[in-house]
Amino acid sequence: MISKRIAEAALCAALKTGGxxxxxxxxxxxxxxxxxxDGHIENAVTARIHGAGIRVYCGLNSVYVHTNDTTLAxxxxxxxxxxxxxxxxxxxxxxSLVGSVVPNIHPVAQLPMDVPGRRRANLxxxxxxxxxxxxxxxxxxxxxxxxxxSEVLIANSEGLFVQDRRVYTRMALAAVAAGSNExxxxxxxxxxxxxxxxxxxxxxxxxxxxxxxxxxxxMLHADNCPGGVMPVVIDGGFGGVIFHEACGHSLEAxxxxxxxxxxxxxxGQQIASPVVTAIDDGTMVNEWGSSNLDxxxxxxxxxxxxxxxxxxxxxxxxxxSRRMGxxxxxxxxxxxxxxxxxxRMRNTYIAAGTDDEGEIIATCGDGLYAKTMGGGSVNxxxxxxxxxxxxGYLIRDGKIDKPVRGAMLIGRGGEILTRIDxxxxxxxxxxxxxxxxxxxxxxxxGQPMIRVTxxxxxxx
Numbered sequence: 001m002i003s004k005r006i007a008e009a010a011l012c013a014a015l016k017t018g019g020x021x022x023x024x025x026x027x028x029x030x031x032x033x034x035x036x037x038d039g040h041i042e043n044a045v046t047a048r049i050h051g052a053g054i055r056v057y058c059g060l061n062s063v064y065v066h067t068n069d070t071t072l073a074x075x076x077x078x079x080x081x082x083x084x085x086x087x088x089x090x091x092x093x094x095x096s097l098v099g100s101v102v103p104n105i106h107p108v109a110q111l112p113m114d115v116p117g118r119r120r121a122n123l124x125x126x127x128x129x130x131x132x133x134x135x136x137x138x139x140x141x142x143x144x145x146x147x148x149x150s151e152v153l154i155a156n157s158e159g160l161f162v163q164d165r166r167v168y169t170r171m172a173l174a175a176v177a178a179g180s181n182e183x184x185x186x187x188x189x190x191x192x193x194x195x196x197x198x199x200x201x202x203x204x205x206x207x208x209x210x211x212x213x214x215x216x217x218x219m220l221h222a223d224n225c226p227g228g229v230m231p232v233v234i235d236g237g238f239g240g241v242i243f244h245e246a247c248g249h250s251l252e253a254x255x256x257x258x259x260x261x262x263x264x265x266x267x268g269q270q271i272a273s274p275v276v277t278a279i280d281d282g283t284m285v286n287e288w289g290s291s292n293l294d295x296x297x298x299x300x301x302x303x304x305x306x307x308x309x310x311x312x313x314x315x316x317x318x319x320x321s322r323r324m325g326x327x328x329x330x331x332x333x334x335x336x337x338x339x340x341x342x343x344r345m346r347n348t349y350i351a352a353g354t355d356d357e358g359e360i361i362a363t364c365g366d367g368l369y370a371k372t373m374g375g376g377s378v379n380x381x382x383x384x385x386x387x388x389x390x391x392g393y394l395i396r397d398g399k400i401d402k403p404v405r406g407a408m409l410i411g412r413g414g415e416i417l418t419r420i421d422x423x424x425x426x427x428x429x430x431x432x433x434x435x436x437x438x439x440x441x442x443x444x445x446g447q448p449m450i451r452v453t454x455x456x457x458x459x460x
Contacts, residue, residue, distance in 0.1 A: 001163065002026050002052070002095045006072045007155040010054065011095040013079035015157060018089030021054040023078070023156040025295060026052040026070060027337040031148035032112065036124040038140060044117070053337045056082045062319055064340035085385035089330045097161040102292045102299075105285055108167045108195040112147035115196045120145055123205055124172070131175040134213035137220060139183075140176040143209070147196075150336075154297035163252035164292050168442060169198045170431065173209050177216035184405070186215030187349040187390070191442070194286040206347035215339045215372060215391050218403050225392060225404035227459035232409060232452045233360060233395065238373050238430035240445035243278060244348050245378045246385040248266025251305055251313075252331070253320035253343040254437060255380045262414050263311060263381040272417035276351055278306040280315055282330055282346035288431040289346040291445040296332035296341055303329050306417075307350075317343040333440020349446035357449045360422045367380040368407060368457055369400055370394040378411075383413030386458070408458035416452055424448035 002010075007024055014022035035043040037280035038402040050077060051068035063085040067078040113336045117275035122145040147169045149396045155161045170191025177184050188208040192198050199205055208382075234242065263271060272278075282300030284290050293299055296318050304312050315322060320343055333344035361369065369392065376387030393400050429446030 001028060001153045001179050002070055002075065004099065004161055004254065006075060007161065008095045009072060009098055010079045010154065010457065011157050012084050012093050012275040013076045014054055014056045016091060016094035017083040018091055019058045019083060021057040021157055022419050023055045023154070023296070024052055024075070024333070025337055026153040027150060028074065028152040029148055029336065030113065032146070034120050034145040036121070036128055036143045038199040039125065039128060041121055051337045051385045052078070053340065054079050054082050055340055056086045057319065058086045060322055061086060062340070063372065066338050093157065095157050096159060097155055099158050099161045102162050102164055104281065104292055106193050106290060107286070109197040110170050110195040111149065111167065112196045113149060123199060127171065127173055127205040128210040131209040131213035133319040134210055135177065135217045136177065137177045137217055138175050138213050139178040141173065143171065146170045146172065147448060152295070154295070156297065158307040160297045162293060162297050166193060166291055167195055168193055168288070169195055169209070171203070171205055173212055173268055175209065175213040175216050177213070177220040179220050184216045184219040186212035188212040188303045189279055189431055191288050192286050193288060193290050219391060219405045222403035222405040224259070225368070225407035225457065225459035227457055229454055229456050232370060232455040232457065233367065234370045234452065235363055235371070236424065236426065236428050236446065236448045238445060239370065239450070240349050240429065240447040241376070241418065241432065242385070242387055242409065243375050243447060244345060244434070244445040245349055245376060245387070246383055246444070247278070247344050247417060248280070248348050249378060249380045250383055251315055252345065253314055253316040253324060257320040257323040258283070260381045262381065264309050269311055270309050271414060272306050272309040273315065274309040275376050275423045276306055276309055276367045276417060276420050277304070277351040278349070279304055279351055280331070280345055280348045284347050287347050287429070288442045294330045294332045294336045296328070298328050298330045298332065303331070315343045315345065315409065317341060333438060336439055339439040344436060344438060344441055345434060345443050346445035347429065347446070349427060349429060349444070350423065350448065350450065352425055352427040352448050355422045355424055357426070360424060360449055360451050361400060363394060364395050364398055364451065366397065367395045369395050378413070385413060386410045399459055406460045410456040412460050416455065419453045419455070420450050422451035423451050424450065
């Protein structure tokens with residue numbers, strides 16, 4: 001990583017044409033991926049990403065330049081390019097950096113890099129065997145073990161000079177069940193901001209593999225889902241992807257600052273049912289979307305987005321705080337040094353409620369139970385979304401009936417929030433990668449079981 005002296009020189013060079021703020025984001029990242037396919041290790045890849053990005057502001061104008069040359073000459077040359085792009089004034093800036101120590105609230109007991117390759121491979125082989133043992137219809141299993149260890153240093157012209165280290169570990173497994181005419185896939189992807197102890201203290205790899213395989217087999221024998229407008233019960237964990245996509249992106253300053261959100265200008269207003277409280281929390285210990293500080297050097301926060309249906313906060317990064325006249329919320333994130341940061345979600349979830357999960361089903365009448373959600377798409381400006389249900393069941397007279405496949409949930413974020421009438425007592429989260437203008441970042445989605453009184457279900 002770079003010294004204060006080098007950082008100060010680069011920041012001064014970045015401000016030489018009239019910029020009013022400059023920032024350096026320096027990163028040294030090592031990552032590994034081990035891939036097993038049908039019992040055999042196919043790939044073992046190790047990579048290193050090293051470099052720095054320099055950002056300069058002049059009012060609301062922003063320029064970002066990045067380089068993998070982090071020497072004094074390399075950084076000052078990149079800074080000069082950013083300065084030339086931001087303006088043509090001639091100024092002399094003085095920058096004095098003050099180092100600070102960021103408390104680490106995400107302990108790591110066992111660095112993945114220190115774990116022998118045989119032990120890693122055995123973890124995947126045991127998970128693959130567990131999936132295959134579920135049924136003879138499981139014809140293919142692909143399992144990946146991913147980890148990365150990223151050291152970052154952030155310095156800016158306001159005097160900030162801080163460092164952080166982020167260690168992530170994840171297993172991703174897909175099990176394919178095959179019938180005479182078609183295939184169905186079940187997926188599991190547990191991960192955390194922690195080391196290899198993840199698989200000893202929090203995650204059972206073989207249990208996750210069995211669950212993925214069972215989901216594939218169940219859907220292989222499911223009937224097609226009927227379409228129509230009906231009550232929908234959405235289970236916890238990855239069910240929270242609907243809030244993340246259909247509502248969460250519309251609460252990021254990336255959308256709000258430009259008027260591209262259905263929730264613009266609605267702070268303090270009722271936008272959801274009174275039973276809905278939604279939170280974006282970057283401080284949760286060792287969680288997939290957490291960190292000690294964001295990628296702009298701000299401490300991460302626990303941010304209440306919606307409280308009992310009332311919109312309380314947006315997620316705001318540094319540049320958009322200028323546009324909106326609002327304080328930053330520790331939400332500035334980026335994939336790596338090649339991306340400028342913007343406002344992003346971290347661990348985003350609907351908070352636990354007071355309703356009994358059994359009662360939620362029993363009082364539903366006829367509808368759909370979306371046990372496991374898949375992917376989808378959304379337009380943040382309108383909130384319109386569609387999401388696939390990976391594992392679904394019909395509800396008949398308040399009881400879970402037969403499994404169905406091919407279900408799509410279709411609606412608008414603002415509408416679904418107002419139609420939630422039940423929220424269960426147990427909240428849990430699931431892991432994913434979220435893509436936006438600042439690249440792909442680890443995010444948790446979550447919720448308890450919820451019920452939507454009326455939602456369009458696309459079927460066959």
